[in-house]
Amino acid sequence: MRQTLKKELQKGSLRHQAIPAQPALVRICHWGFALSMAGLLLTGFELHQPAHFLAFQFGQEYIIHLTFSWLSMAFFMLRVTDAIFRKDRSILVGFKDIKNFPKLLSYYLFLRSSPPPAGKYNSGQKLFFTSWLVLFILGSILGLASYDQGEHLAWIVRLTGGWQMLRWAKYAIAIYFGATISVHIYLSLTEDLSRLQAMITGFEDKFEHAKTR
Amino acid sequence: MLNRRDFLRLVVKGAVLGNFLNLVGPPLEKAAAAGEVNRLPVIWLETGSCTGDSISLDNIWTPALMDILYKILDWRYDWVVMQSSAESAFQVLLDTVENMANQYTLVVQGTMLQRDGGNYNHIAYHDGKLITGLELVRRVGLKARYVVAIGTCATYGGVVAAYPNPTQGTGVQNILPERRVINVSGCPTHPDWIMGTLLHLALYGEPELDSFGRPKMFYGETIHNNCPRRRYYDQGIFATDIGQKECLYRVGCKGPVTYADCPIRRWNDRMNWPIGCNSPCIGCTEPGFPDKMEPFTAHFPDIPFPGGTRMATDKIGLGVLGLTGTAITAHLAASLYKGRLHHNLLKSTVKQNSRPPVKKTKSAKTYRLKKANPATPQPNSPGSS
Numbered sequence: 001m002r003q004t005l006k007k008e009l010q011k012g013s014l015r016h017q018a019i020p021a022q023p024a025l026v027r028i029c030h031w032g033f034a035l036s037m038a039g040l041l042l043t044g045f046e047l048h049q050p051a052h053f054l055a056f057q058f059g060q061e062y063i064i065h066l067t068f069s070w071l072s073m074a075f076f077m078l079r080v081t082d083a084i085f086r087k088d089r090s091i092l093v094g095f096k097d098i099k100n101f102p103k104l105l106s107y108y109l110f111l112r113s114s115p116p117p118a119g120k121y122n123s124g125q126k127l128f129f130t131s132w133l134v135l136f137i138l139g140s141i142l143g144l145a146s147y148d149q150g151e152h153l154a155w156i157v158r159l160t161g162g163w164q165m166l167r168w169a170k171y172a173i174a175i176y177f178g179a180t181i182s183v184h185i186y187l188s189l190t191e192d193l194s195r196l197q198a199m200i201t202g203f204e205d206k207f208e209h210a211k212t213r
Numbered sequence: 214m215l216n217r218r219d220f221l222r223l224v225v226k227g228a229v230l231g232n233f234l235n236l237v238g239p240p241l242e243k244a245a246a247a248g249e250v251n252r253l254p255v256i257w258l259e260t261g262s263c264t265g266d267s268i269s270l271d272n273i274w275t276p277a278l279m280d281i282l283y284k285i286l287d288w289r290y291d292w293v294v295m296q297s298s299a300e301s302a303f304q305v306l307l308d309t310v311e312n313m314a315n316q317y318t319l320v321v322q323g324t325m326l327q328r329d330g331g332n333y334n335h336i337a338y339h340d341g342k343l344i345t346g347l348e349l350v351r352r353v354g355l356k357a358r359y360v361v362a363i364g365t366c367a368t369y370g371g372v373v374a375a376y377p378n379p380t381q382g383t384g385v386q387n388i389l390p391e392r393r394v395i396n397v398s399g400c401p402t403h404p405d406w407i408m409g410t411l412l413h414l415a416l417y418g419e420p421e422l423d424s425f426g427r428p429k430m431f432y433g434e435t436i437h438n439n440c441p442r443r444r445y446y447d448q449g450i451f452a453t454d455i456g457q458k459e460c461l462y463r464v465g466c467k468g469p470v471t472y473a474d475c476p477i478r479r480w481n482d483r484m485n486w487p488i489g490c491n492s493p494c495i496g497c498t499e500p501g502f503p504d505k506m507e508p509f510t511a512h513f514p515d516i517p518f519p520g521g522t523r524m525a526t527d528k529i530g531l532g533v534l535g536l537t538g539t540a541i542t543a544h545l546a547a548s549l550y551k552g553r554l555h556h557n558l559l560k561s562t563v564k565q566n567s568r569p570p571v572k573k574t575k576s577a578k579t580y581r582l583k584k585a586n587p588a589t590p591q592p593n594s595p596g597s598s
Binding site: 048049050052054055056057058059061108110149150154155157158161162163164165166167168171172175176178179182183186190191192193194195205 | 423424425435438446447448449451453462463467469470471472496499500501505506512513514526527530533534536537538540541544545547548551553554557558560561562
């Protein structure tokens, strides 16, 4: 694919075209969710293990943590509602994606020169997005249960085996998000910047043959 | 006679003043003497435990324990305080079960040992046969009006059921699924929690319970919420070692995940409590104690691996994040070396009509812009698009 592209580029028979890729609501939800998740994770880790060099007021930090959690839930619900109304299943992983994932992995491990063909998102992205969907819902329920302190959702506390296990589960989810978000940011910056551009401007640069224009 | 509202008020007032039973006892004694209160018959069985809850109960100073046992409650069987022994003592238990079915309250102290049919824990000898704790608790519990598990061992297994749990210990609720067991947890249980629960049962029936079967009047709030050092936490002032006077959160205090009223009730006749002597709360009233609360100086329990190795959760978490960072750095370096980064960035950023011609793209070393060649039409030059 790369060789072909190079030849096409050298021949000058390819032209770029800006096509609409990400609707405004998706972009708003993405950046809103990204910022609130960043705040949620950072304040959560700080609340978990206070750093000596940061002399934060924990009462305020807790309020900030809660604010970010409500915001992230709002952006998440907005995005899910939007996906439902638009019948957008592009972020959900399917059987074909699981089948393609080893090929994608071999591309990331430099065992092949190009990634396998994919639609809007590749199989790795879909795996991440689907896992985030599930884990964010789970994390939100656990968070709400701990916020309510047994007044409501007490059955969740019981199901998890107590407050300590609930806290442990929240921590494990936070670590997963921290690790996968780092990978997501890295690949967004190094794989295809036009995708990142699409998440800001809404338009993605795509190549097409000059003759077809 | 006290109404329930007054009783609950005295539960809190007694915690603050440190004389709950002193406040509750006299009016109840009068009511019992006047026949307004039916004394609650109690059978106290001890299974796999250290007798710590009985010792804790002895810490009731005022009114004297015996006043409560004989004037307010009808303490019928308890091997620790009974004067009689052997068959004559056991006969009291059998008579109570037979004649006062659905009237008496069964109080269990200790873990239920299930391994080998419960034969690691014999608590009686009758008709030439040893009786296991498992068997007797089930037999007595099924006919009881209320079943109360006292101490973390009886409620959730506790120390006896800790890893590797060789005796397959568990809580009373698990061996009596037919009954709702009232859990009065703690290692040991505070005497006020025991007596308060029993008095509530005698006077007003079953108290309001939380999701783990604990009376909310004693376990309704976290240690953290009522902690006198909460202001240190809110200000972000933390002790760096056990023994310091600031908030002990950083040294593994389990106050945020532990429900009990220790901060206001305190222990040993309101003398002190763990955090009061600069030691973190170890979460002894919570299910999963001690396994899920150990190590006591860390927030999370260690994670066991096959072969007996254990690793701290925080280390694993930091390890995962560190490994991710290392993998990203390594991938970035490899992408630079292989030329993938150049290729991807050029492919996705340079527009076709200004795209420069490129050399071979097999590796970073050879991925360079071609020098301007008059023979080759340059981008943006006439005829290039």
